[in-house]
Amino acid sequence: MVSDDNYCQCCGIMLGKSGKMYGTNADSSKNNEYCGYCYRNGEFLYKGTLQQMVESRIPRLRVLEPEISEEEARKILTDRLSKLDFWADKKA
């Protein structure tokens, strides 16, 4: 399924319709759940923690939504990312 609101289930970026953002399975087919930065050739490339992912995403969110504080951005991202498949079973 490809739609506008398709997000990478690890980092939460929007995958979009072009297909360019998508990760790849071990057989080189397209993976619809993860982006190419997080998942490639059937392996997860992202090895960090949820906290690290949240921190790395804060500056970008604040570019998109400058009116929110860093603290709010952290809260929003923690909430959003912790619901994604990749993190769902990794929560402490």
Ligand SMILES: [Zn+2]
């Ligand atoms: Zn990703």
